[in-house]
Amino acid sequence: MQHRPARLTDVALRAGVSPATASRVLNPSNRGVKDANRARVLAAAEELGYTTNIAAQAVARGRTTGVTLLLRVMPDDYANPIVAGVVDAVRNEGLPISLVVAGPQTKDIIDAVHIARGQRTQILMTTGGRRTDDKDLPALVDALQRYEAEGGRVVLISQEGLPFDTVTYANKQGAHDLAVSLVELGYRDFAILAGFANGMTQRDRTQGFLEGLGESGVSLSADRIVTGEFDRDAAYAATGDLLRRGIPIDAIFAVNDAMALGALTFLRDAGARGTGIGVAGFDDIKSLRDVTPALTTVHLPWDDVAAEALDLALSERVDGPRLRVVHGHVVIRESTPRRG
Amino acid sequence: MQHRPARLTDVALRAGVSPATASRVLNPSNRGVKDANRARVLAAAEELGYTTNIAAQAVARGRTTGVTLLLRVMPDDYANPIVAGVVDAVRNEGLPISLVVAGPQTKDIIDAVHIARGQRTQILMTTGGRRTDDKDLPALVDALQRYEAEGGRVVLISQEGLPFDTVTYANKQGAHDLAVSLVELGYRDFAILAGFANGMTQRDRTQGFLEGLGESGVSLSADRIVTGEFDRDAAYAATGDLLRRGIPIDAIFAVNDAMALGALTFLRDAGARGTGIGVAGFDDIKSLRDVTPALTTVHLPWDDVAAEALDLALSERVDGPRLRVVHGHVVIRESTPRRG
DNA sequence: CTGTTAGCGCGTTCAA
DNA sequence: TTGAACGCGCTAACAG
Numbered sequence: 001m002q003h004r005p006a007r008l009t010d011v012a013l014r015a016g017v018s019p020a021t022a023s024r025v026l027n028p029s030n031r032g033v034k035d036a037n038r039a040r041v042l043a044a045a046e047e048l049g050y051t052t053n054i055a056a057q058a059v060a061r062g063r064t065t066g067v068t069l070l071l072r073v074m075p076d077d078y079a080n081p082i083v084a085g086v087v088d089a090v091r092n093e094g095l096p097i098s099l100v101v102a103g104p105q106t107k108d109i110i111d112a113v114h115i116a117r118g119q120r121t122q123i124l125m126t127t128g129g130r131r132t133d134d135k136d137l138p139a140l141v142d143a144l145q146r147y148e149a150e151g152g153r154v155v156l157i158s159q160e161g162l163p164f165d166t167v168t169y170a171n172k173q174g175a176h177d178l179a180v181s182l183v184e185l186g187y188r189d190f191a192i193l194a195g196f197a198n199g200m201t202q203r204d205r206t207q208g209f210l211e212g213l214g215e216s217g218v219s220l221s222a223d224r225i226v227t228g229e230f231d232r233d234a235a236y237a238a239t240g241d242l243l244r245r246g247i248p249i250d251a252i253f254a255v256n257d258a259m260a261l262g263a264l265t266f267l268r269d270a271g272a273r274g275t276g277i278g279v280a281g282f283d284d285i286k287s288l289r290d291v292t293p294a295l296t297t298v299h300l301p302w303d304d305v306a307a308e309a310l311d312l313a314l315s316e317r318v319d320g321p322r323l324r325v326v327h328g329h330v331v332i333r334e335s336t337p338r339r340g
Numbered sequence: 341m342q343h344r345p346a347r348l349t350d351v352a353l354r355a356g357v358s359p360a361t362a363s364r365v366l367n368p369s370n371r372g373v374k375d376a377n378r379a380r381v382l383a384a385a386e387e388l389g390y391t392t393n394i395a396a397q398a399v400a401r402g403r404t405t406g407v408t409l410l411l412r413v414m415p416d417d418y419a420n421p422i423v424a425g426v427v428d429a430v431r432n433e434g435l436p437i438s439l440v441v442a443g444p445q446t447k448d449i450i451d452a453v454h455i456a457r458g459q460r461t462q463i464l465m466t467t468g469g470r471r472t473d474d475k476d477l478p479a480l481v482d483a484l485q486r487y488e489a490e491g492g493r494v495v496l497i498s499q500e501g502l503p504f505d506t507v508t509y510a511n512k513q514g515a516h517d518l519a520v521s522l523v524e525l526g527y528r529d530f531a532i533l534a535g536f537a538n539g540m541t542q543r544d545r546t547q548g549f550l551e552g553l554g555e556s557g558v559s560l561s562a563d564r565i566v567t568g569e570f571d572r573d574a575a576y577a578a579t580g581d582l583l584r585r586g587i588p589i590d591a592i593f594a595v596n597d598a599m600a601l602g603a604l605t606f607l608r609d610a611g612a613r614g615t616g617i618g619v620a621g622f623d624d625i626k627s628l629r630d631v632t633p634a635l636t637t638v639h640l641p642w643d644d645v646a647a648e649a650l651d652l653a654l655s656e657r658v659d660g661p662r663l664r665v666v667h668g669h670v671v672i673r674e675s676t677p678r679r680g
Numbered sequence: 681c682t683g684t685t686a687g688c689g690c691g692t693t694c695a696a
Numbered sequence: 697t698t699g700a701a702c703g704c705g706c707t708a709a710c711a712g
Binding site for chain 2: 688689690691692
């Protein structure tokens, strides 16, 4: 039952040409073969069910085409739609893409980079937030630099400040604009679910929100900023703690939609909606469609992010690393009705 | 700046041994090297930042380790958590896994299978429903059989009836049990959002539900079964059409949660919840947590599905293809309160 | 336009 | 326990 795969040699033999010629027709890059021969090779390949051995091709060429998208964890329901956007964009370009779920630790990512090195893959994109206290960061940078030194291209998505081409979103500005909008709507007593303190994205969004508040003449005391490694469920609990403290609050800003959903659900469960506490998030993830009340948030144009990333990967890099910033915009929905 | 990757030869040279010896120590499979030499090779590899060229290894060995998970589309918010389950299970086993998003058409899948063949990958898992009217199915089966004939292992998830190892869920039984439960709760006038008519999963769930109804002494006329290629949004619209027809309905069964969410949202938007129409789905996807009222559904143990799939892939196959069926169970929630 | 030749980097006999 | 030699399947350089 075990059947040896057909090799290029087999095809050539059957077509009555040399392996080189067979290679030329099977390889779109190499033109210049008589139509008759071309046809015979194609026919032979078809009959034999030939598939080019990509591994061997990679060895001979020294490099494979295609992009590897490196993820820390499998994107769940609340993850940014960024992954889907990148996959579509790359596929539309006709390039093969494969996702690698490395693991939560930076060490896991580093391992995956080395594997990608070993595969002699062409483009490596990676996404996911960075933490300011990451001790393994230098090692990661080293691995990525090796990857590039050996001929690969690296594109980082969402993590600014590393010496590689990267595309980020304007976290600060988006949160700033959101704050201004909320104040305009009449909110004054804010609380912030700020996520874990060492996350760069979380930090920028918190900071931007505070700046927006400041410009609007609204202040916010430190005890209204709640930090912690929050996912949706933890945000649910944190909202409860917050209210129990008895501080007057008329609006909660969560630094991402997942956490905002947790807050929203808590308020609903607690029957506290009558108190009129507004909730706003950040990202505009798809799951928001099924939620009541509809969540006010900052919409991020994920497809643009993906397009920029791909453009960076495919265009020649002249000088140093390039940075592309994608801007979002505030979307006011029912979760923050006009107040007063 | 362009730097040639370190080769095995480089490591051997630096360690003062032959490439063969170096290969032996870097290859856990080959034992029997003096400790001193082993240490020198390891040190040299470290110093040179050596990464084994996986492509070359694949050529030499004739096959790579690792599993490829083939998907039609990028799993979105409503997709089965099956992908995440498989990824985790495989990673826990220490095997590299990569996801390939092939495209919606069966032809796309076939292409991807051939690419996997070309990569000489070891295990190929694929998921996603099958349609009864798929003209390209024979070609797909052919491609998969080739893959296996050449030494790979194929595991199908969710699509029963093809000559490969497969794991499915008990769609019929789950829907059957759900119907029985709903009748017990007092519902009598059902409608079914049956999805597209040629989907095998959809068909089984519809049929199982009808059988359960029958056993409970409840009948359902054909005009209450709505078919169509429904996603969440289309289900939303279809629910509207259904109600506009004026048929008395006290419960809607949608063959998956995504569609059930659409129905639920329509009822809520239409203010029709007062009419007491119950809604039930199938799958128990995560997004349900944020929905009000909580959705009654059939819970599927996704982790078990993944575990079974991996077990099939890693265990020796003795005779023909094996089939493993995973059972779900009904979960009654607020969307179907006791009636009468 | 085509065939010959020579590698690509690694695993694996087979002797030593 | 080790090394020399060969082969994996394919591409690329060079003649013709």
